Amino acid sequence: MTDTRSWWHTGIRLPVTGWEEDDISTMSTGPVADRSEGAPGYLVSLYLAGRDVLVVGGGVVAGRRIPALLAAGARVRVVAPQVSDEVRRLVDGGQVAHESRPVRPGDVDGAWYVLAASDDPQVNAMVAATAERNHTFCVRADWAPGGSASTPATASAGGLTVAVVGNRDPHRSVRVRDALLRVLGEE
Numbered sequence: 001m002t003d004t005r006s007w008w009h010t011g012i013r014l015p016v017t018g019w020e021e022d023d024i025s026t027m028s029t030g031p032v033a034d035r036s037e038g039a040p041g042y043l044v045s046l047y048l049a050g051r052d053v054l055v056v057g058g059g060v061v062a063g064r065r066i067p068a069l070l071a072a073g074a075r076v077r078v079v080a081p082q083v084s085d086e087v088r089r090l091v092d093g094g095q096v097a098h099e100s101r102p103v104r105p106g107d108v109d110g111a112w113y114v115l116a117a118s119d120d121p122q123v124n125a126m127v128a129a130t131a132e133r134n135h136t137f138c139v140r141a142d143w144a145p146g147g148s149a150s151t152p153a154t155a156s157a158g159g160l161t162v163a164v165v166g167n168r169d170p171h172r173s174v175r176v177r178d179a180l181l182r183v184l185g186e187e
């Protein structure tokens, strides 16, 4: 049995403790709405040194993003039943903590930033909705409008970092990022 609480600006009901499959139907639209209205993101640079970051899922997307989190000094905790060889190497090397099990809502507690990168949309929806309730920014890897943050295509050169984020077109963002990197090289 799960206690639920109305969530003020969407009416979505979120579990206060525990999480059952049945809860998902009440939250699967994710935290929502404004994103589809085309408002641009407000760009910031997160200083994550010593701060807890939760990564849900330990596959291809997690493996691509965790190195950048570690480079920023984040304390990365991966919760996933299985991890890729790349993530396994980071776990074995002591660079990230890993809990080998399905994620639970309480895992979001205390995180400054969350990556919902499992391959199960319902799980990502639960994680994004729980992060929303906690006022923790969250990227949802399978369906960006359901999250509250996006991962830009980035590169650093000459003491500058460029970040390109578009409208869910990562290949275009990568092309523009690479073009900007050439400009940085000439600067």
Ligand SMILES: C[C@@]1(CC(=O)O)c2cc3[nH]c(cc4nc(cc5[nH]c(cc(n2)[C@H]1CCC(=O)O)[C@@](C)(CC(=O)O)[C@@H]5CCC(=O)O)C(CC(=O)O)=C4CCC(=O)O)c(CCC(=O)O)c3CC(=O)O
Pocket (backbone or CB within 6 Å): 064, 065, 139, 140, 141, 142, 143, 144, 145, 149, 150, 151, 152, 153, 154, 164, 165, 166, 167, 168, 169, 170, 171, 173, 174
């Ligand atoms: C919106 C955003 C939100 C976020 O996840 O943060 C998002 C969303 C989604 N991406 C999807 C697919 C892919 N994305 C990539 C690659 C990258 N995606 C990245 C960022 C972002 N991706 C965010 C902002 C993007 C922007 O607005 O510009 C990059 C730039 C940064 C990074 O990941 O580090 C990185 C390039 C890194 C580099 O090369 O340097 C690849 C290629 C690959 O994996 O090799 C594929 C495989 C398919 C393909 O090839 O097209 C899907 C569909 C998932 C599905 O099919 O279920 C969604 C979901 C959706 O659009 O809702």
Ligand SMILES: NC(=O)C1=CN([C@@H]2O[C@H](COP(=O)(O)OP(=O)(O)OC[C@H]3O[C@@H](n4cnc5c(N)ncnc54)[C@H](O)[C@@H]3O)[C@@H](O)[C@H]2O)C=CC1
Pocket (backbone or CB within 6 Å): 056, 057, 058, 059, 060, 061, 062, 079, 080, 081, 082, 083, 084, 101, 102, 103, 117, 118, 119, 120, 121, 123, 140, 141, 142, 170
């Ligand atoms: N945003 C982006 O840039 C991209 C997004 N995607 C999307 O992101 C998702 C993940 O993609 P990949 O990393 O390629 O998948 P993957 O199959 O490599 O890894 C999935 C991970 O999720 C974990 N997982 C499954 N159920 C879980 C649960 N209940 N709790 C915690 N972890 C759980 C698995 O153990 C595994 O570690 C997919 O849904 C895909 O659609 C895919 C490519 C790029």
